[in-house]
Amino acid sequence: xxxxxxxxxxxxxxxxxxxxxxxxxxxxxxxxxxxxxxxxxxxxxxxxxxxxxxxxxxxxxxxxxxxxxxxxxxxxxxxxxxxxxxxxxxxxxxxxxxxxxxxxxxxxxxxxxxxxxxxxxxxxxxxxxxxxxxxxxxxxxxxxxxxxxxxxxxxxxxxxxxxxxxxxxxxxxxxx
Amino acid sequence: xxxxxxxxxxxxxxxxxxxxxxxxxxxxxxxxxxxxxxxxxxxxxxxxxxxxxxxxxxxxxxxxxxxxxxxxxxxxxxxxxxxxxxxxxxxxxxxxxxxxxxxxxxxxxxxxxxxxxxxxxxxxxxxxxxxxxxxxxxxxxxxxxxxxxxxxxxxxxxxxxxxxxxxxxxxxxxxxxxxxxxxxxx
Numbered sequence: 404x405x406x407x408x409x410x411x412x413x414x415x416x417x418x419x420x421x422x423x424x425x426x427x428x429x430x431x432x433x434x435x436x437x438x439x440x441x442x443x444x445x446x447x448x449x450x451x452x453x454x455x456x457x458x459x460x461x462x463x464x465x466x467x468x469x470x471x472x473x474x475x476x477x478x479x480x481x482x483x484x485x486x487x488x489x490x491x492x493x494x495x496x497x498x499x500x501x502x503x504x505x506x507x508x509x510x511x512x513x514x515x516x517x518x519x520x521x522x523x524x525x526x527x528x529x530x531x532x533x534x535x536x537x538x539x540x541x542x543x544x545x546x547x548x549x550x551x552x553x554x555x556x557x558x559x560x561x562x563x564x565x566x567x568x569x570x571x572x573x574x575x576x577x578x579x
Numbered sequence: 580x581x582x583x584x585x586x587x588x589x590x591x592x593x594x595x596x597x598x599x600x601x602x603x604x605x606x607x608x609x610x611x612x613x614x615x616x617x618x619x620x621x622x623x624x625x626x627x628x629x630x631x632x633x634x635x636x637x638x639x640x641x642x643x644x645x646x647x648x649x650x651x652x653x654x655x656x657x658x659x660x661x662x663x664x665x666x667x668x669x670x671x672x673x674x675x676x677x678x679x680x681x682x683x684x685x686x687x688x689x690x691x692x693x694x695x696x697x698x699x700x701x702x703x704x705x706x707x708x709x710x711x712x713x714x715x716x717x718x719x720x721x722x723x724x725x726x727x728x729x730x731x732x733x734x735x736x737x738x739x740x741x742x743x744x745x746x747x748x749x750x751x752x753x754x755x756x757x758x759x760x761x762x763x764x765x
Binding site for chain 1: 593594595596603625628629630631632633634635636637638639640643644647655659662663664665666667668669670671673674677683684685686687688689690691692693694695696697698699700701702703704705708709711712715716721724725728729732733738739740742743744746747749750751753
């Protein structure tokens with residue numbers, strides 16, 4: 404039962420996330436936090452932040468870790484399988500068809516139309532993260548850390564891994 | 580020999596790519612086209628276009644397909660393993676260690692400090708998506724779909740899957756002049 408739920412929780416984002424792993428993050432949150440309640444918003448944002456501090460594809464890291472937390476190594480395997488296999492099988496099965504239509508405007512339009520919807524999902528998740536942060540660290544710290552990381556990431560183009568590393572050190576010293 | 584190359588190519592591009600799958604595509608390109616010369620530029624961009632036409636994580640689709648093309652089913656499994664598993668193991672080790680100490684004040688502080696950073700990263704990603712939409716759909720189209728999505732998801736509380744399937748259906752059924760003009764350009 405838990406394996407079937409894990410499969411569904413990662414199969415749905417895997418099959419609906421157009422535009423690569425990052426666009427499936429809010430869909431994963433919807434299942435993992437919203438529907439099944441395996442993680443709280445706070446825990447999910449922590450997993451996402453640390454996932455961003457580590458190299459490699461983000462969707463598989465999230466799936467592997469959340470699967471592991473919910474049901475151990477078999478859980479990780481099920482969640483990874485559900486993330487990777489369906490679109491992989493589609494890709495190989497539909498290869499001929501896709502090669503023919505890969506420049507079709509309709510196929511391109513699919514990604515285009517889904518993009519704003521993903522933006523809204525991401526935006527909702529962003530708001531949830533800040534709400535959770537205000538609850539945990541308070542207004543002042545949330546604003547300080549947010550502005551500092553926004554400047555570092557966007558203005559000075561510091562790689563996310565360092566910004567997250569810096570936040571961890573800051574938190575250990577000042578928020579402990 | 581070939582399987583070892585496949586493993587190295589995708590292990591390297593997975594372990595060195597920060598910021599999720601899409602940002603490590605150039606690394607995959609370097610391994611596949613330049614280092615191991617399994618494909619030329621044109622074939623690689625075809626595979627990328629294919630992968631983009633399908634849902635799901637982009638990197639694993641690329642890895643799986645290229646592995647399959649170079650080394651059959653084993654090549655596919657090998658490439659998928661090399662892409663996904665090492666970073667998942669890292670993730671599990673790191674978070675398990677942190678969780679073991681989560682009652683100590685300094686780890687609790689770390690966990691509190693990292694949430695707003697995740698918020699900023701997501702906020703930036705949200706903005707990227709909006710800007711990209713504006714580039715291809717224009718402000719009007721973007722704002723219309725944004726508004727529809729907010730209403731459907733937040734006010735009506737409908738599952739995002741239904742919204743996305745609806746939008747995909749609209750994309751397939753649409754026969755507007757705009758679509759045809761875009762088609763002529765490509």
